[in-house]
Amino acid sequence: MKILNHNEESFWILILILALAFIILSSLSPILFQDSTFTWISKQWMGSICHTQIDRAVQINGQSTILCSRCLGIYSAFFVGLISLPFVIIRLTKKIKVNLVYILIVMNAVDVFGSIFNQWNNSILSRFILGALFGVSLSLLFTKNKF
Amino acid sequence: MENQKPSYLVPTVTNSVIVGAVVTVISLVGLYVAVSGEPTGSMFSASSVLPVISCLVAAIAGVLSVKAYAKMDGAEVTLGNGAVIGIVAGLLTALTTTLISQIWTSFIDPSLMENYANFIVKNMEMAFTNMGMAADQMDTTLGEMEKSFEDAKTMVGILKGFGWSALGFSVVNLISGLITAKVSAKGDE
Numbered sequence: 001m002k003i004l005n006h007n008e009e010s011f012w013i014l015i016l017i018l019a020l021a022f023i024i025l026s027s028l029s030p031i032l033f034q035d036s037t038f039t040w041i042s043k044q045w046m047g048s049i050c051h052t053q054i055d056r057a058v059q060i061n062g063q064s065t066i067l068c069s070r071c072l073g074i075y076s077a078f079f080v081g082l083i084s085l086p087f088v089i090i091r092l093t094k095k096i097k098v099n100l101v102y103i104l105i106v107m108n109a110v111d112v113f114g115s116i117f118n119q120w121n122n123s124i125l126s127r128f129i130l131g132a133l134f135g136v137s138l139s140l141l142f143t144k145n146k147f
Numbered sequence: 148m149e150n151q152k153p154s155y156l157v158p159t160v161t162n163s164v165i166v167g168a169v170v171t172v173i174s175l176v177g178l179y180v181a182v183s184g185e186p187t188g189s190m191f192s193a194s195s196v197l198p199v200i201s202c203l204v205a206a207i208a209g210v211l212s213v214k215a216y217a218k219m220d221g222a223e224v225t226l227g228n229g230a231v232i233g234i235v236a237g238l239l240t241a242l243t244t245t246l247i248s249q250i251w252t253s254f255i256d257p258s259l260m261e262n263y264a265n266f267i268v269k270n271m272e273m274a275f276t277n278m279g280m281a282a283d284q285m286d287t288t289l290g291e292m293e294k295s296f297e298d299a300k301t302m303v304g305i306l307k308g309f310g311w312s313a314l315g316f317s318v319v320n321l322i323s324g325l326i327t328a329k330v331s332a333k334g335d336e
Contacts, residue, residue, distance in 0.1 A: 008225060008226060008227060009226050011226075011227075012225075012226035012227055012229075012230055012325060013226070013325075015230060015321075015325075016321075016322060016325050019318055019321055019322055020322070022318070023318065044307075044311045045311040045312075045314040045315045046315065047311065047315070048202065048205070048241075048311055048312045048314075048315030048316060049202055049205075049206075049315045049316075049318070049319050050202060051202070094330075098330060138326060141326060141329055141330060142329060
């Protein structure tokens with residue numbers, strides 16, 4: 001394995017940011033573009049990455065996002081984290097960052113199963129926050145990169 | 148002389164086919180669990196958990212493929228490799244799930260999709276009634292839903308389904324491949 005080249009890394013992190021921006025824009029398309037072709041396309045393909053159930057989605061101006069609140073939290077926090085964390089100094093070792101990702105995967109999984117098997121009720125906000133924490137933990141993996 | 152880099156195709160194909168098969172099994176179990184129960188009018192229930200898990204499992208194809216490639220002698224794990232492996236893994240996972248699903252629903256249990264369509268339409272009818280939706284709006288929405296199930300059986304519908312899965316799986320595996328490459332690469336700390 002070789003040491004990562006910073007120029008190459010910056011390019012691929014830009015691709016990652018664009019991919020996340022595409023997902024967020026697609027998810028917000030019913031609110032931003034109403035019944036457009038882009039909204040229709042977004043609804044079709046996003047069914048393969050999320051259950052896309054309206055009652056578990058974020059509502060803005062009476063319209064629902066396509067992704068559920070948890071998925072929207074993951075992708076939007078990952079996106080915001082990626083574009084803002086290079087300006088923030090966070091001194092965590094790689095091991096801690098990776099363990100943080102695992103912990104948040106487990107927390108989200110426990111929340112999903114607890115809710116499905118009626119152990120507790122979670123809300124759109126709580127699901128969004130848990131998803132967002134997971135998204136931030138993913139962006140922490142990239143904090144050392146220079147742009 | 149520079150060492151030849153190993154091909155990423157073998158680990159990517161292997162892992163994508165395995166993940167694709169697992170995703171299909173989970174989805175099929177989810178369908179059987181759904182049709183074996185009674186419609187409740189709830190959009191989210193215990194039977195919803197399996198399709199949700201299958202969405203998440205699909206993102207693992209990129210992770211496993213990049214990890215398997217990183218273990219090969221002479222492999223250079225870069226973010227670029229991670230991205231390419233992720234996209235290829237996504238496409239192959241979508242292809243595998245489409246093929247196995249079609250074989251299952253066409254030859255092994257042809258009644259499954261019809262039963263599932265009936266279940267979904269009845270469940271949504273109850274949900275819309277609970278929500279207080281107007282009768283004409285409900286008829287239009289349920290009619291569109293039934294038509295979409297019919298369209299999905301045609302060759303164009305199957306290809307469309309593959310296309311949407313390929314796009315979704317490619318995007319999430321691009322992300323998971325990049326993350327795994329970042330974590331797998333040395334010299335970062």
